[in-house]
Amino acid sequence: MNDVSEKQAGRMNGGTAGFALVPKPVSMEVGPGRILLPLRTRISSSGVDPDLGGLLSRQISDDLAAATGLVPDVSRGDLWPSVIELGLDPELGDQEYRLDIEASPESVRIVGGDGEGLRYGVQTLRQIIRQTAPLLPVLHIEDHPAYSVRSYYLDVTRGRVPTLDWLKRWADKLALYKFNQLQLYIEHSFAFDGMSEAWRGKSPLKPEDILEYDRYCADLGIELVPSISTFSHHYTNLRTRTLRSLGEFPEDADRPYSFIERQEHHTLNVTDPDSFKFSTRLIDSYAQLFRSNKFNIGADETFDLGKGRSKARAEQVGVAAMYADYVVRLCDHVRDKGGEPMFWGDIAVSMPEVLERLPKDCPLLNWLYDPQVGEEKVALVSSTGAKQYVCSAVHAWNSLLPSMDGAWQNIHRLSTFGIKYGAVGAMVTDWGDYGHINDPRMSVPGLVYAAQNFWDPDGMDREEADDALSKLEYGDASGRYARSFARASHAISFGWDDMVRYVELDDGRGGVNKDVSGCLAGGFPEIWQGKDPVDLKETRHDYMAWCGQRAFKAPDYNRDLEGIAADLALSISQGRGDVEGALQAQEVALRGQEIFNDVGWVLASREGLSGGSGAEPPQAWSVAAELEEWFETYRSVWRRVSRESELRRVSHVIWSFADFLRS
Structure with a gap:
């Protein structure tokens, strides 16, 4: 291995000499310079359960191969000189580990207080490898978790x-x-x-x-x-x-x-x-x-x-x-x-x-989900x-887009x-x-x-966490990715929860579903203004009136969503992130929310409500077609990560709105 200058390390690490770790170690000292892994890198474990040592060695090996093309040798025991060594130290506590990357002698050593501590040290090394390999920073880490579970x-x-x-x-x-x-x-x-x-x-x-x-x-x-x-x-x-x-x-x-x-x-x-x-x-x-x-x-x-x-x-x-x-x-x-x-x-x-x-x-x-949760119940x-x-x-349920701020x-x-x-x-x-409209990949920030x-x-703090999220998950060294995506949940003028409520106010016989209207009144006492809803048309009108000015923010919010989609595409195209796993799901969600916003805008205008800039909403038939075409893409993406499950329930709501728009 060879020392590498900070300037060269910066060029080879996405334009910055830094790297991100989640969770951030409790104690970390980063030394000067970098070391370059040799072509013949060996990983060995000593004094470790053979199955655990083998699995952890393979994890490191797989990440090195993916990041550099190098396929390390894997061994076991203390008689096989190795660049990367795994072991145990009884002086450390449960789930505690120590990680040292040294230039002289040139080595990487991880020791855990127990097998779990060793496992967590290996995950830290894997995150470093994914961002900096074949260069590794000289550092010393001592780390342990606040919560054992x-x-x-x-x-x-x-x-x-x-x-x-x-x-x-x-x-x-x-x-x-x-x-x-x-x-x-x-x-x-x-x-x-x-x-x-x-x-x-x-x-x-x-x-x-x-x-x-x-x-x-x-x-x-x-x-x-x-x-x-x-x-x-x-x-x-x-x-x-x-x-x-x-x-x-x-x-x-x-x-x-x-x-x-x-x-x-x-x-x-x-x-x-x-x-x-x-x-x-x-x-x-x-x-x-x-x-x-x-x-x-x-x-x-x-x-x-x-x-x-x-x-x-x-x-x-x-x-x-x-x-x-x-x-x-x-x-x-x-x-x-x-x-x-x-x-x-x-x-x-x-x-x-x-x-x-x-x-x-x-x-x-x-369970206490309020973003402003207090300590009283704890x-x-x-x-x-x-x-x-x-x-x-x-904070991803009931929506195509997660509330990263709330999370x-x-x-x-x-x-x-x-x-x-x-x-x-x-x-x-x-x-x-x-109906679980939220794609599971929307939960990565949380x-x-x-x-x-x-x-x-x-x-x-939150800013550092978003920087780390951007680098580790989306390959964006600038840290912009997470901050851009976080804005998306603030551009919802008519959400999935609104769509479900609007549809389900119908009791199936053309009357008002009292359970749904009562549930809404319990959460939002002002929604029916003290009335007992009995007429479906009037009740849906009242619901759209309750949505109020936000329904007319659709054109402004949609411009925001389009800009966010462009920012995400640019960031991920310049990085090393998981394009299929991240961008695809997020682009589908962003485009879907634009259409949902248009649906609410059309319905509010149709109800004779007014607000916003006074701009005319898009043609209802056009929005219906866009909704159906988008949903075909959504269904194909659903099936990439999920079984068919109850997708038909989601389909019922989507197609109901396409029919409303055409009626």
């Missing part, structure tokens, strides 16, 4: 079931950014025996998929934890003829399908003994497929509890007692089977009498002595509060409400933000 929660049930190939690629990305836990959210999208009526036509995951994915994640150092609904969110299950009798409101099972109602109802009737049998059957059969003994029983948003079939019981003992008793029974069942239960904490933190009754040794998943759980994960969100604020603030109050883990959630904040929330 860093979890990613992925919705694979509310409309989109990813392909197994894509799930593996996502696990690869999680491993690179040092996550060590992954949960897939399941309601009806798993092929349980005896439940074919629920999962038919939904492209469900099967036992073999879970077994294979569990092995894949384990190799990467990621614990795949089972997570299924066992109490609430049984919308599809409780609409079947087989299972509807278990719900609080069986009479609602035949109502027209609704994305909005799906989020609001369908809780088990806990006074029916068969409900508990159903819940435990799901737990027992699903748990057998996983190496992990942890189990997330769900138990969030039990909105219907005590309002339907169990109302009489609720009047006797109270809803809080009913909720707590059922969760305790489920947790006890998981423990009896040798498992470690966990559950969502929204009900408990909203009802102190519930929080006091729940088991303190089961992690409470304290402090509340801590005050009871209960274990908790602080659970933030990537950073939510993740950063909550991660800080979790450390302050002794949380045992941090989780970032990735939901797909309203993933990267979480990786940094779960490791060290004080290590980076």
Whole structure:
């Protein structure tokens, strides 16, 4: 190897001598100069589990081959002189590592306090290789995470079931950014025996998929934890003829399908003994497929509890007692089977009498998604002595485009509060409400933000995080890429959530869907101005009036979106980023949002509303054709990363608007 001047290193590293690491190491000293990897580079591991050493060596080798064309030799043991050496140091703590790149003697050495620490040191080296190889910076790193559990929660049930190939690629990305836990959210999208009526036509995951994915994640150092609904969110299950009798409101099972109602109802009737049998059957059969003994029983948003079939019981003992008793029974069942239960904490933190009754040794998943989240609910759980994960969100649901601002604020603030109050883990959630219109690749910014904040929330500010995101994910050394993309969510004048609401105000018979209108009134009390909506045409007019001036901002917002698309294309064309994985999905989302904005503009004008500059909207028939043509591209991109799943539900909304525009 040879020392290389800073000037030469800068030219060979995309115009800058710097590089980005996520998460940023807690302690890093960068020395002068660079070293050049020789043609015959060897990687060896000593004193390390052979399987782990072999896997980590292959990861380094694959990245070196991709970045330089060089294919290193891989060996094991201390009698094989090597440029890159992997080992363990018992003086270091759990998940801690040390990385040294030295010019004299010329070497790269990574040691971990345990196998996981070594694994994380290797991920740091891989990120450096991807940006600077065949040159490597001289440096010394000492590093360890703030949270021992860093979890990613992925919705694979509310409309989109990813392909197994894509799930593996996502696990690869999680491993690179040092996550060590992954949960897939399941309601009806798993092929349980005896439940074919629920999962038919939904492209469900099967036992073999879970077994294979569990092995894949384990190799990467990621614990795949089972997570299924066992109490609430049984919308599809409780609409079947087989299972509807278990719900609080069986009479609602035949109502027209609704994305909005799906989020609001369908809780088990806990006074029916068969409900508990159903819940435990799901737990027992699903748990057998996983190496992990942890189990997330769900138990969030039990909105219907005590309002339907169990109302009489609720009047006797109270809803809080009913909720707590059922969760305790489920947790006890998981423990009896040798498992470690966990559950969502929204009900408990909203009802102190519930929080006091729940088991303190089961992690409470304290989900708090407000970008301006405060510390009160984190402090509340801590005050009871209960274990908790602080659970933030990537803020990508219900939209083609993610809210990167919302994601950073939510993740950063909550991660800080979790450390302050002794949380045992941090989780970032990735939901797909309203049919999962959001392409999974829209969640990359939130993933990267979480990786940094779960490791060290004080290590980076937002600007530095966006620079790192641009360099690592999109190959843009200037750092402009992420900042440009972040502007996109501010250019939405008529979003996917608006489209779903507008369509679903129809009860299927030409009247007003009271559940949808009531849900909207609950979230936005001013929307109907105190009226009880009864006429569909008038109700849709009122909805567009509530959208107000933003619907008429479409021409300005669309110019912004066009400029953002051009910026992204220019940045990625000059870098080393993943063009297929990033630009394709983002361009489709940006173009789709332009058309959605035009849809809202046309509808608002058609309703006789006014606003904006007074410019005339595009022809409705033209927008309808653009919407249909765009959606064909969207469907093909969907199928690149996802199974067919419930794409037809999304299609219904899109084509409904094409018909509205032509009517």
